[in-house]
Amino acid sequence: MIRASTNLSKIMAGEQRKRNIVIIGGGIIGSTTAYFLSHHENFNKETDTITLLEATKIAGGASGKAGGLLALWAYPSCIVPLSYKLHQELSEKHGGAERWGYRAVHCGQVDMYGILAKKNNQSATKGHSVSLEKRSQKAIGLLRAAGVPKDLDWIAAEGLQNYEEMGTPLTTAQVHPYQFTTSMAQLAEEKGVKILYGSATSIAQNSGAVTSVSYTPKGSSDEEKTLPADTIILTAGPWTKTLWPQAPISALRAHSVTIRPSKPVSAYCLFTSIDLPHPSNPRKSTTVTPEIYARPNNEVYACGEGDHLIPLPTTSDLVQCDQAKCDEIVAQVGAISEELKNGDVTAKQACYLPNVEGRGGGPLVGQTSVGGLLLGAGHTCWGIQNGPGTGKILSELVWGGKIESAMVESLDPRRWGL
Ligand SMILES: Cc1cc2nc3c(=O)[nH]c(=O)nc-3n(C[C@H](O)[C@H](O)[C@H](O)COP(=O)(O)OP(=O)(O)OC[C@H]3O[C@@H](n4cnc5c(N)ncnc54)[C@H](O)[C@@H]3O)c2cc1C
Structure with missing residues (x-):
């Protein structure tokens, strides 16, 4: 006590x-x-x-x-x-x-290849847009085979490497x-x-x-x-x-975005690991790990990794948001989901995490x-x-x-x- x-x-x-x-x-x-x-x-x-x-x-x-x-x-x-x-x-x-x-949600870790092209037909990966037809029997079969729950139908089946449940609505909420x-x-x-x-x-x-x-x-x-x-x-x-x-508290900047998906998405929060091929050398790839949280009211939140590039400013309204970092998050999550790729970005933002x-x-x-x-x-x-x-x-x-x-x-x- x-x-x-x-x-x-x-x-x-x-x-x-x-x-x-x-x-x-x-x-x-x-x-x-x-x-x-x-x-x-x-x-x-x-x-x-x-x-x-x-x-x-x-x-x-x-x-x-x-x-x-x-x-x-x-x-x-x-x-x-x-x-x-x-x-x-x-x-x-x-x-x-x-x-x-407030609502209970599912939560999972998903490992993917980023295979979808950017909206304006520029390639996010290999230069070719892949039409997923994800509600086709083939796509559904691929998702089921990897253990993806039935209602998690907004990730690209063809890019899937692995899915692991991290939390259920009994243990996870938002x-x-x-x-x-x-x-x-x-x-x-x-x-x-x-x-x-x-x-x-x-x-x-x-x-x-x-x-x-x-x-x-x-x-x-x-x-x-x-x-x-x-x-x-x-x-x-x-x-x-x-x-x-x-006080041993330090600050870590992190960027995030919100997206209105092109179709409503089910209540999942996803930790990801996405392999994105190098734009000019398909044999090389980069792994990125954005977190993607579906929210009520047709909103999806996604955040990227932190950086120490800009020190903590004196007040929260002076935080610098790097648009390019937000665009990277949008491209990363759009590379694994048609609904996010074709959605509208509603916010690009940055803030500082308090670390010990x-x-x-x-x-x-x-x-x-x-x-x-x-x-x-x-x-x-x-x-x-x-x-x-x-x-x-x-x-x-x-x-x-x-x-x-x-x-x-x-x-x-x-x-x-x-
Ligand atoms: C990208 C990202 C995603 C996250 N996702 C999650 C998540 O999903 N779940 C989760 O549990 N946590 C999450 N977190 C962590 C969470 O956001 C933080 O731990 C939490 O917000 C910290 O709250 P706080 O009140 O300590 O700090 P802050 O939210 O930073 O609030 C501090 C306040 O103090 C005020 N202030 C500062 N100096 C002064 C002063 N001199 N006088 C008066 N006021 C002052 C500031 O203006 C500010 O409003 C996330 C963090 C980040 C960066």
Whole structure:
């Protein structure tokens, strides 16, 4: 069981009545934290203040541009089951199926040859467009022979090398991350959380405990303001280090696209490995591994690999999106699916993943050695999955002084010397 610092314990014991809680960063972690703090029975909106301080816009970073896959087989296992269950409960309570596209899905790993040509008749591979007639008996037979489920009929049978199931609708689900995150923030606001737009610049301490946050209001570059705080929860994703340099959180840029497929596609999330022949030398090939997630409302999301070419900019609205990288993803997924090849690209985007440097995979969640300073950061590629669990345990720590819903000692920031 993880206990809060002495400072926080005093607050719990009632020695300090009015609570001033500031959450820094309105991605999924800050927004779910705001949700669970404001839905906790100990929150009294007449006496307590919870402020969610966001530099640009809610879900403006990775939390609005991620894939949205949820899985019981994700990691770390100490928080995954709690968070997966909370996603189900939140969806039931607030109409998540309609509001943020929550649904159970199939998930598989598919190894393919990229055999389809680009839309404008230029070759993505060998220079020849291959008509798949994929609902023909032959194509269906090829898919079945490789163990592809019957309703996964939107990948090119002739390019198939191997299919392996990774998850079923009992173990795998999805949300639309932008819709989910903004809904969490809105539901928190309805319960009394104040959403403030401004960039936190520093955290002040006195006698080893936090006292306030300084910030620059959005749209004004010179006027700095201060928010008094007895509790500060740092949920600034890949920007965490800019406010707390010792936090071992690094940033990795990743591009993604959304496509409206030419025909509706069934509910599958696919991890791929696609062999694409070299444009001028068919004997050479490159292997690419985009992830492809069918979503409700006739949308398919696809993301590519990360890069360190451009350092993290100061705010999420300054992230540079390289159109060529997005076009590569479109070509890669179009090389294995007629529906995607003939679909319309509806978004090209980039964002930064918060990774944990050094030992352990993260995330870092809980009390730090500074009184009243809590951390919820470094969620790597499973922050959407683990967002509600993180918000829940942080709310327990703040309001009750201890974490009760999960055994998450391994995520304690103090283990990293923080
Ligand atoms: C391409 C891609 C696909 C992904 N797919 C999945 C997936 O399918 N499933 C899954 O579980 N996870 C996925 N992830 C991971 C997930 O997106 C992240 O782990 C998660 O979004 C991190 O959330 P966060 O709130 O920590 O950070 P962010 O979303 O980056 O939010 C941080 C917020 O803090 C704000 N901020 C920063 N500095 C300040 C400051 N000084 N003052 C005030 N506010 C500040 C920012 O503006 C931002 O809004 C994916 C990630 C990527 C990149």
